[in-house]
Amino acid sequence: MGGGDQKSIVVCGLKGSGKTVYGEDVARKYGRRCLVVDTVHDFKTGAAYYVWRPEKPHTPETLAVLLKNIASGKKSNQPGNIIDMLVIDEGNRYAPGGGAKLHPVIAEFNDQMRHPPYSCSALWITRRPVQLHPDIIGLADRVLVYHLSGVRDVNYLNDLCYGLGTQATLLPDYYYLEYQSGRFELKHPIVYVK
Numbered sequence: 001m002g003g004g005d006q007k008s009i010v011v012c013g014l015k016g017s018g019k020t021v022y023g024e025d026v027a028r029k030y031g032r033r034c035l036v037v038d039t040v041h042d043f044k045t046g047a048a049y050y051v052w053r054p055e056k057p058h059t060p061e062t063l064a065v066l067l068k069n070i071a072s073g074k075k076s077n078q079p080g081n082i083i084d085m086l087v088i089d090e091g092n093r094y095a096p097g098g099g100a101k102l103h104p105v106i107a108e109f110n111d112q113m114r115h116p117p118y119s120c121s122a123l124w125i126t127r128r129p130v131q132l133h134p135d136i137i138g139l140a141d142r143v144l145v146y147h148l149s150g151v152r153d154v155n156y157l158n159d160l161c162y163g164l165g166t167q168a169t170l171l172p173d174y175y176y177l178e179y180q181s182g183r184f185e186l187k188h189p190i191v192y193v194k
């Protein structure tokens, strides 16, 4: 099928567990090729990457419009319009779980992001994995799990991979578990840049 090294990554964990710090680290590495959907104004502005703070209500349609713009920016090939990494904070607002249907544009992006017209990586941030649409987690190349404790989240992650949810309840501050290709490993905190 071709495609480059674009990846879909999900980051989950309780409030204060380190998700935004991780997202900022990724965003800095991409610089102006990264756009952050800064849903709850958690990211620094004036940074090396683009920050977009969409107005309320934050609906799947909000993200769908952005995805169409990213695709047309790629087609027009204008420098400054090329987004190679999309960081989506509170991703569960745009791709909610709980039995809701994925917005067709978001479903298309989730399936086809590695190919034109998107050719774009995505980092989905959500506090609770059960609140994010299962197709986002199901197609993710990696799931990063920071400390969490909700029973439904723990069960969901244990179902994804034996022990993943249970280990997530035991994580020290800012440590995380990286789940990939059917297994997971413990990762040290990333270096925090204020």
Ligand SMILES: Nc1ncnc2c1ncn2[C@@H]1O[C@H](COP(=O)(O)OP(=O)(O)O)[C@@H](O)[C@H]1O
Pocket: 013, 014, 015, 016, 017, 018, 019, 020, 021, 022, 042, 174, 189, 190, 191, 192
């Ligand atoms: N890797 C880290 N090393 C040291 N401190 C961290 C690290 N990650 C997060 N923190 C601290 O925890 C705070 C909350 O982290 P944040 O990423 O905003 O949490 P979340 O987005 O999961 O709610 C940060 O402001 C920082 O003070």
Ligand SMILES: [Mg+2]
Pocket: 019, 020, 021, 042
């Ligand atoms: Mg955050």
